[in-house]
Amino acid sequence: MxxxxxxxxxxxxxxxxxxxxxxxxxxxxxxxxxxxxxxxxxxxxxPTRADLLIATTRHLDEAKDIDDRLAASRAAGSGRERLALFVEAWGNYIPEIHGVARALMAMQHSDDEARNAWSGRMQAVRIGCEAAVAMIEADGMLAPHLDRDTATDLVWTLLSVPNWEQLRLTCGWSQVSYVTEMKRLTERAVIAPGH
Amino acid sequence: MxxxxxxxxxxxxxxxxxxxxxxxxxxxxxxxxxxxxxxxxxxxxxPTRADLLIATTRHLDEAKDIDDRLAASRAAGSGRERLALFVEAWGNYIPEIHGVARALMAMQHSDDEARNAWSGRMQAVRIGCEAAVAMIEADGMLAPHLDRDTATDLVWTLLSVPNWEQLRLTCGWSQVSYVTEMKRLTERAVIAPGH
DNA sequence: ACATTTCTTGACATCATGTCCAGTTGACAG
DNA sequence: CTGTCAACTGGACATGATGTCAAGAAATGT
The missing domain is CATH 1.10.10 (Arc Repressor Mutant, subunit A)
Structure with a gap:
């Protein structure tokens, strides 16, 4: 080359x-x-449009240092803090990748390759969610009716790109409101009441 | 005709x-x-595929009595109960319309007509959310940092079809778990702690 | 039996993706 | 200076879906 x-x-x-x-x-x-x-x-x-879009997301990831930014939450001293840091990192990354994400999501229905690529990336986000949930569990603060997987599903779903689109674009929320509210919402979703 | x-x-x-x-x-x-x-x-x-899909949703609404089902929550005696009844009615309606919803959402990016039709239907759901939130507010139970619009945005977003898809299809939740968890989650999202 | 509406058949336009191929350009090696 | 190789161009073409058009067949109502 x-x-x-x-x-x-x-x-x-x-x-x-x-x-x-x-x-x-x-x-x-x-x-x-x-x-x-x-x-x-x-x-x-x-070779295909899907390949180009996927390469574009990797290009973006590299340019934006997504790994470092998501990893920052690892420094947290508590599960609750780790969750907040993760929500902040990912929540503030969404707007930067939203254009590509949008195109890739739109192709999901028709293109297997695009679907796998996007689902792989989302799986990486889920791992970040799981790490925060696991720490919360270790702190003994996980809501009693939830197991780790279910709690992870919940946080992961709350942090999805479509939810960001709806609150930020359809409802007109500011990015700051979105992040603030998501921190509160994910906490209330998985942390036991009274903590 | x-x-x-x-x-x-x-x-x-x-x-x-x-x-x-x-x-x-x-x-x-x-x-x-x-x-x-x-x-x-x-x-x-x-005249167009979008028209056909839109007519199909209306046809479904009629066959499934969606209006009656959503209206059932109006009989509630409290805001909290109304929210729960609404979540149950809408949450159990999603799987019945999901096929059409999916097709219509996929067209959103390319077709104005489809976008308007779908957004109109979602707006109707939002009104149901708002009614529940208003009753919670009237009961004095709205979380203190939320106004009525913001709380409605939250509940509405939680109840979106993409969230249902993710939990039910991607995460493999049962329909019962989805509804149960959504009731809890919407409550915790908008009802003041301690109530 | 006649007229009107509905439906069929087949051809055609459009638009984006993706393929194929012949030819051009530019850099680099000998 | 020249030949070679790789990247690139330009144009034609295939595919697959939506949507249009026109001529005729079939069913329906009067």
Whole structure:
């Protein structure tokens, strides 16, 4: 892979990123134009649209240091704190990836590859949820009627991208309100009353 | 509109209903075949796919008496009870309309008409949420940091179809668990602690 | 029996993805 | 300077879905 090829690849990913960020419907030809190459050249780098979108999310993850940001919650001294830190990290990451996420979710229904890619990424988020829930459980603060899996399902679902879309875009909440309210809501969902 | 025409229309809607219920991807030609007519005849009754899907939801609403079922929560003696009854009514309605809902949500990104239709239906659900929240507020039990709109947004978001899909299909929850947990969760989300 | 509405058949337009191929350009090696 | 290789271009084409159009068949009502 020559350096020119790397440049082109990066130009494509940046172009896809920029266009998707704007929220518009993005065709392969739009991305090609934005990257300054022919539509066919896209297919020399990415065999399908799904591949391109998936590569774009990885590109974004790298650029935005998502791993580091999510890992920050590991420093927490309590389960409750860890949950709050995780909600903050993930909740503030959503808007940055929302354009790509949206495109990938829209393809889920028709494309297996896209579905697997997105579900894999969400599974990673679930692991973060589980770690916080496990710590809460270790602290003896897990709501009595919940087991760890169920509690993880709950937190994970609360933190889904569609929920962010609804509160933030449909209901018009600010990002700060969203994060604040999600911290409270996830706590109340899984931490035993009275703690 | 002759009676034969009515019959055909109904046959189409029933065909669409049945196919969508199965969860598969449904083309216009599939619906035509299932209804026993030509693909072109569909367009004599419904100008576009979106129109057909929208008509199918209305057809379902009628067949399933959704209005009566949602209205049942109006008999509640307290805000808390009203919320529980609403969660139960709507939560148990979701699986019955899920096939059509799924198709309509998938079209949202590309079709204005579909987006408006779906958003209109969701707005009706929001009104049900708001009624419950208003009664809770009147009972003096609304969580102190929430106003009525914000609390309604929260309950409404918790009860969204994507959340149902995630818990029920992705996480494998039973319908009973979903409803039970949603009752608890919506309560904890909007009712002041200690009540 | 006639007229009108409904439905069928088949051809066609459109739009996006993805494939194929012949030819061009640019960099680098000998 | 020249030949080679890889990346890229341009154009044509296949596919699959929605939606349109027009000519005729069939059923229905009067």
């Amino acid at each position: 020559s350096s020119q090829s790397k440049n082109t690849r990066t130009r494509i990913l940046d172009a896809a990123w920029k266009l998707l960020e704007s929220g518009a419907t993005v065709r392969m030809s739009d991305i090609a134009k934005q990257a300054g190459i022919s539509r066919q050249a896209l297919y020399l780098h990415f | 002759s009676s034969q025409s009515k019959n055909t229309r109904t046959r189409i809607l029933d065909a669409a209903w049945k196919l969508l219920e199965s969860g598969a991807t449904v083309r216009m030609s599939d619906i035509a075949k299932q209804a026993g007519i030509s693909r072109q005849a569909l367009y004599l009754h419904f």
